[in-house]
Amino acid sequence: MLSHMRIRKRGNRFIRWALLSLACLPITLLLGLVILLLSAKIAGPMDIPSSRPAIFYDQHDQYIGKWDTTNRRWTDIEKMAPSIKLATLAVEDRRFFQHHGFDFRRIAQSAFIDMRSLTKAQGASTITMQYAKNLFLSNDKTWLRKFSEMFYTMRLEMNESKKEILEGYLNTIYYGHGAYGSESAAHVYFNEKAKDLTLAQSSMLAGIPNGPSLYSPFLHYNEAKMRQKIVLNTMVKSGFLTKKRAKIAYNAPLQLAHPEKNTVKKAPYFQDAVRHELTEKLHISQKALASGGLKVYTTLDSETQNMAEYWVKHTIPAYSNIQTALIALDPKNGGVVAMVGGRDYQTSPFNRATHAKRAPGSAFKPFLYYAALRNGFTPATRLKSVPTSFSFDHGHSDYSPHNFGGYYANKPITMEQALALSDNIFAVKTHLAIGMEELVNAAHRSGITSALAPIPSLALGSKPVSVLELARGYATFANEGARIKPELITRVEDDKGRTLYEWNPQRKQVLNRQTSFVLSQMMTGIFDKRLNGYTKVTGSPVARTLSHKVAAKTGSTSSDSWMAGFTPDLVAAVWVGYDKGETINTSPDTGYAKTIWSHFFEDALKGTPKNRFHPPDGVVRVRIDPKSGLLASKGCVGRPTYFVKGTEPTVYCEEINKKSLNHSTEKKTHHSLFNRLFHWWK
The missing domain is CATH 1.10.3810.10 (Biosynthetic peptidoglycan transglycosylase-like)
Structure with missing residues (x-):
């Protein structure tokens, strides 16, 4: 009874306290408002900030610009x-x-x-x-x-x-x-x-x-x-x-002025991207940027940037209306070292490197072949390259891709050669065989953030991505499966030298190291004439430009031309096309991306070792006959090829007669994969 009375008294006290608080709330709010109004009045008029704009520096602490x-x-x-x-x-x-x-x-x-x-x-x-x-x-x-x-x-x-x-x-x-x-x-x-x-x-x-x-x-x-x-x-x-x-x-007609040709700024697209990062990501006020005397240190390498701008300017003729974009970054930490968002910032400040999204075409295939290597394929796996109509969606839909120029091997070719020749039939067969979700997952894990769909044409790069995204994805391969986040700003200091922001690069292992390395070595094949077949390897027009070992891939659609590639120290991606998606139908237009990329890459690597790729444990190197996919011997031409240990061929090409040749490597894959591919092999 006593306990019950105590509980009732406590309840009554709580109710009285709640009612009192509720009654005081309007007074409290009113008092707070009065204090706020008085504070605002006492503070007086607000002065427009004086001009002490933030200064931008490159990675070598050299001045590149300021808050405009x-x-x-x-x-x-x-x-x-x-x-x-x-x-x-x-x-x-x-x-x-x-x-x-x-x-x-x-x-x-x-x-x-x-x-x-x-x-x-x-x-x-x-x-x-x-x-x-x-x-x-x-x-x-x-x-x-x-x-x-x-x-x-x-x-x-x-x-x-x-x-x-x-x-x-x-x-x-x-x-x-x-x-x-x-x-x-x-x-x-x-x-x-x-x-x-x-x-x-x-x-x-x-x-x-x-x-x-x-x-x-x-x-x-x-x-x-x-x-x-x-x-x-x-x-x-x-x-x-x-x-x-x-x-x-x-x-009423509007006569627009032409944007003024002011003094050309250094890396103007990069500086615009830095301004956006400062306000939208780091949340630094425009007042502080305009008048706080801040120092902003960036990832830009001015010399590399100059090389990028030089080759864009000296590759595409002045009379052409075609556009381009280039991103170069350090794969070890994600720092963007060069950025070109268009041919002329004064005419068009729209940054195509970061904001435009276009279909990458065959430049998307490395993500597919990584997924294939993780699902029973090896560089020596062979499939037949012939015109093929694919049935999917439980037989409700058909898809009939074509190889560039209408050329086909009309016989089995290895996956290594298919990548070098950019064979579309091989790619779609592989995509459907391993399951279309595998490519979507591999691309997203690598760093592609744009929406993708598990459809047959995804194997041929039908879904749009940005130049920066593609460079980030390739950087994951360059890092043997470790993903980075592209960054522009390393440090921000106030006028007293105090650090307001400091970059902390992070890497996350998202792909298998050994498989990523094997893929990177497959991608060097686009420059190797030993992989020529029914057509030449896609990098052959610029192979002589390069003196370093580089992994790369070309890509093209009716309105886009791409080239992207990497070493363990540098990643670069180049896009060329028209802003409104006009058809690229002339030979020079289709070659601009390769020319810009190859010359830029060679200049950027000048003075560095010719080969910076080092195989991790769990990878073996053997000489393979590009035609048969078997171990090379005296009677077969050999090309050094890397395999995940235990997946390399064990049979020499001269030991196999022509009749059994078409069946030997297919037996190396597991039975479920064989069953899915059998009707395309025949």
Whole structure:
């Protein structure tokens, strides 16, 4: 009884405490708000940061550039065209003059729409909030950053007029192509002053900050026009325009300026990628980058970068509209040592090395043959290269690939030779035999992050990947199965020399070491004329350029040309093609990737040992007859070939007569694999 009364008393005390806390909550919140408002008022107006931009250095501590603050032109709001102010207000914050920094109506509407669609599709940031964030805060998603954004927003609203806030916003917002503020944007895009902008020009500019790369009329004119239409329609809804004026503005011709040919920056695509990493990955604020005197040390090797840019420039003729991209990285740690995102940064700053995704064609086959080596195949496994129609999906679908030029061996060839000749029939047979998921898994483990599908054409590289992804995947083979993460920044220091960020390279063993090495040695075969068959090895046009032992693979589709390869010290991938996927149908176009890659690689390896590949334990080297896949003897031409120990052939080619030749190596594989391949072998 006594115990029961004590429990009841404790329950009553808890209820009273809860009710008291609930009653005090509004007072506590109100007190907190008052303190926040007083703090914002006492803090006073906010100064625009002074210009002490972050300095960028390469891996040898040589200056390469800085955080770009040069393309800023502060202009009094009275000297801006009314149309740019109205267009910006309409699309970014139409109730700007009615709220005090926070548009609670818009916040509620945004929350309702997000809850209904179960997505984070609607934004509710006001111009004041964006101004505070862009100028003084980082892009991280923490509660502290949100609280700081609220504080700075209140501070701006309490100490500056709406006119001053709008002026600051319009002078600091980023419009792409290095243009900060409407004055710079007007000059970059139209070669005009902000006061002379037309409604058509203003509505185009106002749509760009939402996605400077996506809505740049220089890069994506159609998308920019769609965005302009949204801006104009919003201006109509806001009561700033009539439908007739909006229609006239949309249809008005826009004479775009040509991007200025300013002084060429060192590694401009690389520097852009570094800027993105600083803000989006390391979450360093633009204020700190523009005025904090930071030092940013990168992975770039300036000499290697110069080689990459030289061979791009001296390989593709100036009159050609074809584009290219190149990535070179150190496979041991993932540091990007060279990056070319296009032929001319001033004309097109879009980085094709990191942001574009294209079908790699046969350059994807190394991932397939790694999976095959792990599923019963060896470099000496033979399959017949003949025109074949493949049935899959339980007989509901057919697939009929073709070899380049319509050439076939019309007899069995080894996997080593199939890779060197880039035989598509052999690849698809292998893909279906081992199970199509095996290739998907091997590629993803190697570092390919793009979506892949277990379909027959995946063996021929039908799914798009980026140049950086392919280089990362090849780096895993160069590392004997250890995957790395590509990186650009090694260290960031503040103006006092204190380290704000330091890179800690990490490797993860994701593939079998012995199998990865065997594959790498198979990939050297694209330069070896001893593997010539019904056609020449795919690296033959540039084989004489190379004096080092290199593992590589070419790739091509109707609109893409690739070459990628590696040594244990360097990985490089090159893509050549047209931005809009136009067909590559001329001989020079199809050879540019090989030429750029081979000359760059040879220059980059100058002064290093001719062969840096060293076999791990568990691998054996034997001489193989490329035609039969058997051990070479006096009567057969031999080529040194590596095998995982225990999988190498044991029969010499001269011991086998022609009648039994077509069956000997097939018996080396396990019975389930034999059964799947038998109807293609016949």
